[in-house]
Amino acid sequence: MTFANEPILELRxxxxxxxxxxxxTALDRELPLDVPVLVGGDAxxxxxxxxxxxxxxxxxxxRATVATADDVEAAIAAARRGQPxxxxxxxxxxxxxxxxxxxxxxxxxxxxxxxxxxxxxKPWAEADADxxxxxxxxxxxxxxxxxxxDGEDLLQPxxxxxxxxxxxxGIAAVIAPWNFPVAIACGMTAGALVTGNAALLKxxxxxxxCALELVSALHEAGVPPDVLALLPGEGDVGAALVRHPxxxxxxxxxxxxxxxxxxxxxxxxxxxxxxxxxxxAEMGGKNCIVVDADADLDDAVPAIAYxxxxxxxxxxxxxxxxLVHEGIADTLVERLGGLLDTLVVDQAERFxxxxxxxxxxxxxxxxxxxxxxxxxxxxxxxxxAAGPGGGWFVAPTLITxxxxxSPVAREELFGPVVVVEAVPSVDAACDVxxxxxxxxxxxxxSRNPDVVRRVSARVPVGNLYLNRHITGAMVGxxxxxxxxxxxxxxxxxGPGYLRHFVESYVVCENTMRHGLVV
Amino acid sequence: xxxxxxxxxxxxxxxxxxGRSLDAAFPGAARxxxxxxxxxxxxxLARRPELRAALFRLVDVAPACRTPAELGEHLxxxxxxxxxxxxxxxxxxxxxxxxxxxxxxxxxAAVGIRQMAGRFILAEHPQEGAGTLADLWRRGVASSVDLLxxxxxxxxxxxxxxxxxxxxxxxxxxxxxxxxxxxxxxADSAGPLPRVNLSVKVTALTPMIREADxxxxxxxxxxxxxxxxxxxxxxxxxxxxxxxSMASRETIMRLVLELLxxxxxxxxxxxxxxxxxxLSDSDEVAAEILDWAERVPRxxxxxxxxxxxxxxxxxxxxxxxxxxxxxxYETKADTDRNFERLTRTLLGAHAGGTPIRLAVxxxxxxxxxxxxxxxxxxxxxxxxxELQVLRGLGDDLHDALAAHGLRVRAYCPIGDLVAGMAYLVxxxxxxxxxxxxxxxxxxGADLDSLLTAP
Numbered sequence: 001m002t003f004a005n006e007p008i009l010e011l012r013x014x015x016x017x018x019x020x021x022x023x024x025t026a027l028d029r030e031l032p033l034d035v036p037v038l039v040g041g042d043a044x045x046x047x048x049x050x051x052x053x054x055x056x057x058x059x060x061x062x063r064a065t066v067a068t069a070d071d072v073e074a075a076i077a078a079a080r081r082g083q084p085x086x087x088x089x090x091x092x093x094x095x096x097x098x099x100x101x102x103x104x105x106x107x108x109x110x111x112x113x114x115x116x117x118x119x120x121x122k123p124w125a126e127a128d129a130d131x132x133x134x135x136x137x138x139x140x141x142x143x144x145x146x147x148x149x150d151g152e153d154l155l156q157p158x159x160x161x162x163x164x165x166x167x168x169x170g171i172a173a174v175i176a177p178w179n180f181p182v183a184i185a186c187g188m189t190a191g192a193l194v195t196g197n198a199a200l201l202k203x204x205x206x207x208x209x210c211a212l213e214l215v216s217a218l219h220e221a222g223v224p225p226d227v228l229a230l231l232p233g234e235g236d237v238g239a240a241l242v243r244h245p246x247x248x249x250x251x252x253x254x255x256x257x258x259x260x261x262x263x264x265x266x267x268x269x270x271x272x273x274x275x276x277x278x279x280x281a282e283m284g285g286k287n288c289i290v291v292d293a294d295a296d297l298d299d300a301v302p303a304i305a306y307x308x309x310x311x312x313x314x315x316x317x318x319x320x321x322x323l324v325h326e327g328i329a330d331t332l333v334e335r336l337g338g339l340l341d342t343l344v345v346d347q348a349e350r351f352x353x354x355x356x357x358x359x360x361x362x363x364x365x366x367x368x369x370x371x372x373x374x375x376x377x378x379x380x381x382x383x384x385a386a387g388p389g390g391g392w393f394v395a396p397t398l399i400t401x402x403x404x405x406s407p408v409a410r411e412e413l414f415g416p417v418v419v420v421e422a423v424p425s426v427d428a429a430c431d432v433x434x435x436x437x438x439x440x441x442x443x444x445x446s447r448n449p450d451v452v453r454r455v456s457a458r459v460p461v462g463n464l465y466l467n468r469h470i471t472g473a474m475v476g477x478x479x480x481x482x483x484x485x486x487x488x489x490x491x492x493x494g495p496g497y498l499r500h501f502v503e504s505y506v507v508c509e510n511t512m513r514h515g516l517v518v
Numbered sequence: 519x520x521x522x523x524x525x526x527x528x529x530x531x532x533x534x535x536x537g538r539s540l541d542a543a544f545p546g547a548a549r550x551x552x553x554x555x556x557x558x559x560x561x562x563l564a565r566r567p568e569l570r571a572a573l574f575r576l577v578d579v580a581p582a583c584r585t586p587a588e589l590g591e592h593l594x595x596x597x598x599x600x601x602x603x604x605x606x607x608x609x610x611x612x613x614x615x616x617x618x619x620x621x622x623x624x625x626x627a628a629v630g631i632r633q634m635a636g637r638f639i640l641a642e643h644p645q646e647g648a649g650t651l652a653d654l655w656r657r658g659v660a661s662s663v664d665l666l667x668x669x670x671x672x673x674x675x676x677x678x679x680x681x682x683x684x685x686x687x688x689x690x691x692x693x694x695x696x697x698x699x700x701x702x703x704x705a706d707s708a709g710p711l712p713r714v715n716l717s718v719k720v721t722a723l724t725p726m727i728r729e730a731d732x733x734x735x736x737x738x739x740x741x742x743x744x745x746x747x748x749x750x751x752x753x754x755x756x757x758x759x760x761x762x763s764m765a766s767r768e769t770i771m772r773l774v775l776e777l778l779x780x781x782x783x784x785x786x787x788x789x790x791x792x793x794x795x796x797l798s799d800s801d802e803v804a805a806e807i808l809d810w811a812e813r814v815p816r817x818x819x820x821x822x823x824x825x826x827x828x829x830x831x832x833x834x835x836x837x838x839x840x841x842x843x844x845x846x847y848e849t850k851a852d853t854d855r856n857f858e859r860l861t862r863t864l865l866g867a868h869a870g871g872t873p874i875r876l877a878v879x880x881x882x883x884x885x886x887x888x889x890x891x892x893x894x895x896x897x898x899x900x901x902x903x904e905l906q907v908l909r910g911l912g913d914d915l916h917d918a919l920a921a922h923g924l925r926v927r928a929y930c931p932i933g934d935l936v937a938g939m940a941y942l943v944x945x946x947x948x949x950x951x952x953x954x955x956x957x958x959x960x961x962g963a964d965l966d967s968l969l970t971a972p
Contacts, residue, residue, distance in 0.1 A: 294582040449598060450591070
């Protein structure tokens with residue numbers, strides 16, 4: 001059966017919106033969710049870590065029990081116990097389990113979507129896309145794992161039988177972010193599980209509720225309790241997992257700072273170690289959109305706005321810098337600046353919202369610091385609506401005239417803030433991209449096929465989008481992952497991703513015996 | 519709502535006779551040599567999809583090229599996607615790449631594009647277009663003016679578009695007052711019809727259309743549209759609100775029906791909406807409009823312009839990418855059949871006393887003949903049916919219709935070339951689509967088969 005993306009909701013239909021409103025009302029009655037530590041089928045409940053609605057921080061969405069060092073040890077022990085049998089079940093059976101989990105998530109789409117709206121302030125369209133992507137990961141990796149199980153075709157000269165197959169690494173620690181609270185946690189966990197590993201999931205402290213729904217669905221679908229643990233908590237839980245000598249592979253998506261720490265820690269080989277710790281890391285970017293003089297600004301301006309301000313700029317793929325040809329820079333700035341006034345800055349649950357609140361107070365403070373520093377350094381700052389009071393809202397912001405070497409121009413902002421800078425040519429824009437240490441996504445607006453070809457061949461980014469917005473990679477359509485310091489070069493939702501969760505085994509048999517090929 | 523029954527078989531002979539008679543009234547190619555030559559080129563382009571794509575992309579980018587050399591370079595770049603065996607591509611590539619020849623090639627291309635644009639776009643400004651509108655009027659062809667513009671992404675752009683509409687109403691009202699009387703064009707059985715007719719786009723009146731909450735766009739566009747409705751009422755002009763893609767449909771319908779129901783617009787202006795027959799739920803929309811017309815007492819009946827729909831590729835691609843059931847019929851014949859069903863529904867409602875007027879906007883002789891024959895079968899006078907064509911595509915057709923004493927209106931875009939490109943490309947695509955009535959006819963298809971029920 002071929003893979004097809006889960007259809008997203010048609011929010012332009014009133015009855016679809018009514019269904020989601022009902023789901024949110026039903027969910028609200030259940031809040032807060034109780035998120036236990038789940039290890040080996042046991043649930044330990046001593047809630048102490050709250051996730052709250054970023055738009056109304058007095059609303060507690062989930063109360064999570066924080067995993068202790070003992071929980072981590074127990075989870076490792078359970079994984080050691082259960083993993084060999086899980087591996088022995090074979091790829092096809094594990095794939096069936098994933099497909100069942102996908103079906104469960106599909107049944108629960110409205111509820112899960114509502115939860116992502118509440119817990120992470122994802123607007124409906126973004127929350128829906130998040131849940132669909134989770135389903136896509138399950139369905140896509142299920143098919144890919146079956147194909148991987150066939151092994152590779154090798155040369156087979158007479159007298160020799162060669163085979164190359166894959167086996168799970170063993171135990172995977174999955175450290176997931178809050179910005180795609182269902183999809184990314186699901187993708188990394190599914191990749192580990194379907195290839196026969198045990199998975200220990202440490203969700204972001206901001207989104208334990210979404211993680212619980214995911215883990216529950218996987219368990220219900222048939223993932224044995226021993227091979228999938230839920231370990232809520234903060235950074236120390238993740239650090240304990242990364243340090244643990246029994247962990248074979250760490251799958252991480254998150255900030256560059258944490259990613260580097262993981263790579264350092266995982267790179268330390270102790271005398272008693274029996275394996276290297278393999279790291280799959282997806283980190284940040286400084287994603288730029290390049291706009292050539294022949295671009296159609298009718299398309300480019302809305303696409304930049306959506307890439308920079310959608311979900312308040314909190315996607316790894318979001319645009320935070322625009323490099324525009326000086327011939328049309330003034331027009332672009334005028335139109336993008338005017339567009340700021342049209343952005344709906346409001347609660348995520350409001351249909352039609354453009355800019356929801358950012359995830360937490362610390363993000364709000366960090367972004368305001370960046371904007372203030374740029375203004376102080378002489379840059380021109382233009383801002384849209386501030387949003388309603390009470391939540392962690394940040395007004396969408398356009399900065400021009402910033403020093404190209406300043407923090408706003410070089411650092412990932414992860415908020416609704418974009419810097420626009422005029423450049424003399426597309427090639428000069430490419431030179432700028434070359435100086436950046438990160439290379440996740442990028443965009444180009446040009447209507448000259450020669451320029452499109454030249455830029456596509458040259459820029460270092462892992463995902464380049466031509467004449468469209470630069471967010472919203474789809475499983476099986478745009479395998480996603482960055483180059484340079486943006487990650488370890490893996491492409492989530494694409495061919496080759498599962499290889500990171502397995503080791504390769506080559507067996508060569510001599511079939512010549514007494515001069516006879518047997 | 520729309521009856522599912524096919525056109526009454528008894529009507530078929532009338533439809534065929536009307537179609538033949540209209541066809542015979544088409545002016546020959548000799549009267550419009552350039553248009554005829556362009557039609558020939560576009561008919562050939564339909565068979566060379568890569569070249570067609572390259573040339574359309576060139577037309578699209580032309581206004582953004584600052585020098586002829588830049589346009590030449592674009593031409594060369596675009597032609598490199600065309601199969602190497604195509605001679606036009608080979609020559610164009612060589613000339614467009616050469617340092618000496620690129621500017622000249624660009625200049626030639628620019629002239630060609632300007633000429634083509636001139637066929638579809640009346641003028642840059644309403645004042646400059648007024649003469650042509652008066653000529654059309656004298657020849658028995660009314661008009662609806664559409665102001666082309668860049669996409670509206672800021673409030674200032676929405677204000678500017680509204681101001682241009684306001685100005686166009688003023689200029690056209692002044693001009694039209696001097697036009698001679700044209701009894702066929704100025705009244706139907708429901709009463710007088712304004713000479714000045716302006717088509718407006720809601721997506722240009724607000725930058726805030728959000729498909730997940732139509733009320734946001736309605737609230738933002740309402741003050742601007744209300745102002746234009748007042749101006750049209752005071753000047754005695756007709757205001758027609760165009761429809762675009764599904765992303766804005768609910769916003770547009772809600773906005774127009776809400777505003778027109780307001781007390782201050784009870785006495786006017788004459789106004790209209792558009793119904794797209796390619797949408798598979800168009801019968802529900804028709805029912806909603808008819809229900810509104812029954813409920814809301816207004817002095818002049820609501821005009822419903824029935825079209826097939828100009829965003830078919832867009833709707834289909836968006837649906838495919840999102841995993842949705844396409845909102846449009848996937849075959850031309852299904853759309854044509856639905857067009858006829860809706861024609862009968864709306865004419866039936868009109869004959870039954872629902873205060874609506876029908877404008878059938880199609881270049882398909884079968885669709886037009888069907889509407890006329892059905893209207894006559896309901897004993898409606900011909901003047902109760904308006905026929906609309908697009909400037910540049912339907913010029914021969916409007917002459918043929920006027921020659922038959924039918925009430926015809928040409929949709930006339932006005933605006934500069936930069937703003938007109940999106941419009942121009944859509945029209946060119948339409949003209950070279952393999953299954954369009956005009957292309958089929960231009961390629962010499964048998965008239966009787968074209969007049970057969972879809």
